[in-house]
Amino acid sequence: MNVLSLIQRATLILGVLMFSCVSTFATEQTLKTYLSSLKQHPSVIYWLERKRAVDALSLASTGLPDPQIVVGLENVPVDTFSFNDYLPTSKVIGLRQQIPNKQNRRSQAAKKKQMGQLYQLQADYQFHKLYALFNIQLIKLKENRALESINENKRSLYWSVEEDLKGQLEAGGSVYGRLSEIDIDRTDIDHQLNELKAKRIAIESELIRLVGEVPESSSLLPTYLLSSYAPITWDPATTALYPIEIAQEQVQVALHERTIADAAFKPNYSLQALYKQRSSSDHFDGDDWFSLQASISIPFWSATNQTPKREAAEFHIKSVQWQLDDTKMVWQKRLSALQAKRDTALNNIALLEKNRASLDQIVLAAKRNYESGHSRLAPVLSAQIDQLSLKERLIQEKSLYQVLSAQYVSHFVPDPATYSTPQGGAHDAL
Secondary structure, eight states: OOHHHHHHHHHHHHHHHHHHHHHHHHHHHHHHHHHHHHHTOHHHHHHHHHHHHHHHHHHHHTSOOOOEEEEEEESOOTTTOOSSSSTTOEEEEEEEEEEOOHHHHHHHHHHHHHHHHHHHHHHHHHHHHHHHHHHHHHHHHHHHHHHHHHHHHHHHHHHHHHHHHHHHHHTTOOOHHHHHHHHHHHHHHHHHHHHHHHHHHHHHHHHHHHHSSOOSOGGGSOHHHHSOOOOOOOOTTTOOBHHHHHHHHHHHHHHHHHHHHHHTTSOOEEEEEEEEEOOOOSSSOOOOEEEEEEEEOOOTTGGGTHHHHHHHHHHHHHHHHHHHHHHHHHHHHHHHHHHHHHHHHHHHHHHHHHHHHHHHHHHHHHHHHHHTTSSOHHHHHHHHHHHHHHHHHHHHHHHHHHHHHHHHHTTBOOBTTTTBOTTOOGGGOO
């Protein structure tokens, strides 16, 4: 091999590598744009706005009530309405401040903070569900386009079969029944193509609702959907589920409600400072007065006030704990059901792959018989139609497996260290 050939080959390889790198970078940038659109979806923003609201309320819970300015008159005689006839008569100005107990305010703030974490978790879960829905629509769009192409090919083959049968008919063959069957099969294909078109329009509309446009590349799918059929399992010891995490956060919120109920037994305070101005007269000097007062509440009516509230908080804690236990059992069942469906789809894929290999041999044999002149073209075309029908079923089963995988993983809480879904890859960075 001469030097020029080596240079040409090296240039070609370098060009392919550069194209691959540019294509990968463009895909990553496009994915980031779509993920940003999903993060701005109204169903996600709804939870984020609720989080911002309770975060603001958390800060407000630690503050004191507004002070009150006190202005008034004291000991004014009704008959003269004079300020210098009577010694105790005075003009009053002052300030009053209520001071709720500190433990109650801190407990209220802690509850709001906990609710903020709950709403953030709800927002993250909603985002992951939207991301799964986005992937599912891409899978269905890819499947739909493939099925449309297969049915177009089948329709073309049926026309070829019909032409071959007409030739047999002209030669005196009795093929009227087969021609009628072909008409029915071709009508079924046209009906299926119409349904596929309607489904494609619905899928594209859903993608536009999610990210504003219809993506052109299925390479946007995460690696666990693009790679081979690796098992994806849920291990409760290492992988958290959003529904269970949300239920646990609701338990924490309920525990804060009990802390608030306990704080209600603590005293509340108030302070009041008054300045009293007196007028002088011929009979006395108008010296001004100053008074300072403090008050403290006592839980005198706790038996019908604070105690029932604390009992209610205890009952609420028990109810959400039962709800947590039920959530764990429900999601264990749901994921087991999804796992079983995925395993069934995987087994069906293996079976169809085996059948496809056998059918490929049948098609080759039919071609050899036709080429050797031992049979007509129609059996070859019929075998190819069966081959396409099997391919159609295989595509549908693979698509089902991918859809079930996307649904399965959407409930997993990402690893905080990498913020990626377990068993995922580079495309899982959300």
